[in-house]
Amino acid sequence: MTTSVVSIVYVSDAPAAARFYGELLGLSPSLETSGYITFDLGPGAELAVWSGRFANLSPEVPRTSEICLAIEGGRPDEIHAIFEQWRSKGVTILHEPHDAGFGLTFLAADPDGNRIRVAPKD
Structure with a gap:
């Protein structure tokens, strides 16, 4: 079985978050939809930003x-x-x-x- 680990970050604006992470990491998205964008981090690892169903997220909300x-x-x-x-x-x-x-x-x-x-x- 081949597995891949995708770390999903919930964001209020996926394209804006993708620009932030893309610039920070020096990467381009490997998959882009209007609300879900992924970055290939290497064999078996991806980072995804997802804004589906997460409207009105606030930076003041504690992240765990x-x-x-x-x-x-x-x-x-x-x-x-x-x-x-x-x-x-x-x-x-x-x-x-x-x-x-x-x-x-x-x-x-x-x-x-x-x-x-x-x-x-x-």
């Missing part, structure tokens, strides 16, 4: 999950460089770089308040 972008190598200088790049783009930073036991990490948010963690890959 997060997407973690695990950086191969994950050296502190790489994590800091990504942090500075995102901050210069105006990405909302929830927690600046800090050591969390598994390495240097920081936490950001997309325009809908969904959490995005950058951390070293195990």
